[in-house]
Amino acid sequence: MNKYEILEICLRELEQGESLDTVLARRPELADELRPILETAVKARAIAAPSPSEVVIRRSRARVLQRAAELREQKAALPSRRLWSAPLRRALVTLAMLTLLFVGGNGLVRASSATLPGDNLYPVKRTWEGVSLFFTFNPQQREALELEHENERLEELAELLARGRTAQVDFSGYVTRQSGTEWLVSGIPVFLSADTHLIGEPIPVGAAVHVRGQTQGAGVLAERIELLPPGTRLPEMDEEFEQEEDTEAETKMEPKPTQPSRTETPAPTLTPTATATPAEATIEGIVASIQNKLLVINGIVLDTQFAEEVKGTPAVGAFAKAKGYYDTGIFIVKEIEFTAPSSSGGLTPPPRNNNETNVNTTNDNHNDNDNHNDNDNDNDNDNDND
Secondary structure, three states: OOHHHHHHHHHHHHHOOOOHHHHHHOOHHHHHHHHHHHHHHHHHHHOOOOOOOHHHHHHHHHHHHHHHHHHHHHHHHOOOOOOOOHHHHHHHHHHHHHHHHHOHHHOHHHHHOOOOOOOOOHHHHHHHHHHHHHOOOOHHHHHHHHHHHHHHHHHHHHHHHHHOOOOEEEEEEEEEEEEOOEEEEOOEEEEOOOOOEEEOOOOOOOOEEEEEEEEEOOEEEEEEEEEOOOOOOOOOOOHHHHHHHHHHHHHHHOOOOOOOOOOOOOOHHHOOOOOOOOOOEEEEEEEEEEEOOEEEEOOEEEEOOOOOEEEOOOOOOOEEEEEEEEEOOEEEEEEEEEEOEOOOOOEOOOOOOHHHHHHHHHHHHHHHHHHHHHHHHHHHHHHHHO
16 A cells, blocks of 8 residues: 555544544554644644635645646656556545645645744644655655755744744754854754753764754754764755855954053953853762763753863762853853762762871971970979989
8 A cells, every 4th residue: 555545544534533643553654754744634624714715725726736747747757667556546636635625725835835933824834845745756856845845944943033933943954163052053043951952972063963942032942953864965055154154253363363462552352341251160069970071960060071171080970079150051161170989989089188298297296306305304304303
């Protein structure tokens, strides 16, 4: 049984009152592909959309029939074999009618084409994209369609950030910058937190990733960042954006060679501003977990990738003492010292200062000599009295 027939049966079962989970449980091997399509079909039926005009109905019907004609043309280009049997053609016609009923007939595709994440009709837009991919068998056409959809995600995200809206989003892009807990992915600022789940570590600059999270302020607070396989094709960055990146980098580098010496009058740019260096703090305790360059001590996330000095060996269960500062809820470590746990289960105390030990020993010897001299003097005085 092919995909057309399976989808037709699933839609018919939903129409007869079957639950979505029951329908998917009968086809576990296709559940991931069918779920978004069937979920949107259910939502589309539940949405109380106004009755479309005759013009909208004709346009929607023409769009579906045009898609069916494209599929028939693809059939002619394929090798001669029994792929397009009579049952398959009937299934295609049924699919077109069902699509027209659930999506096109109500004008939902047209209405959802300009929606953004968080809008009521946005799932309809994403599902129509999934349907298009589902029935695109030519590899080149499928790849081009996937790139078009990824471009659409970036445009939607830029629109959300421009409007200051908060919504759940997902998109793919290239990592162009990493600065602590702030990354730049295809021009979109991405913020990491202690709850961000990184899949496929380490993730270097230049890697292709898929980001899932929530828009927040001027960027995306990442819930999950997944490293995509090497060779994954994604939308190329605009030349204009790349030039802006280069200009920004050059601007940041310009002050370095022209900084005045200490004997000269300080430049105005050295005057303290509201962005002063954060106050330093100290954290010490037992290391509860280690993930890449992130540690957890006393429930606090520590980022050690910029540490200037690291003493000892990082290990879960070791005692650590760190100096640094807080930045966006994460403790940025400048110096850290680890003390390994002892074999008895406790912590190995730091080694004592040998100079201190020698000084104490010397003082004890001096005290003993002084006491001995005092005793000799007392004996001499007693003899003189006698």
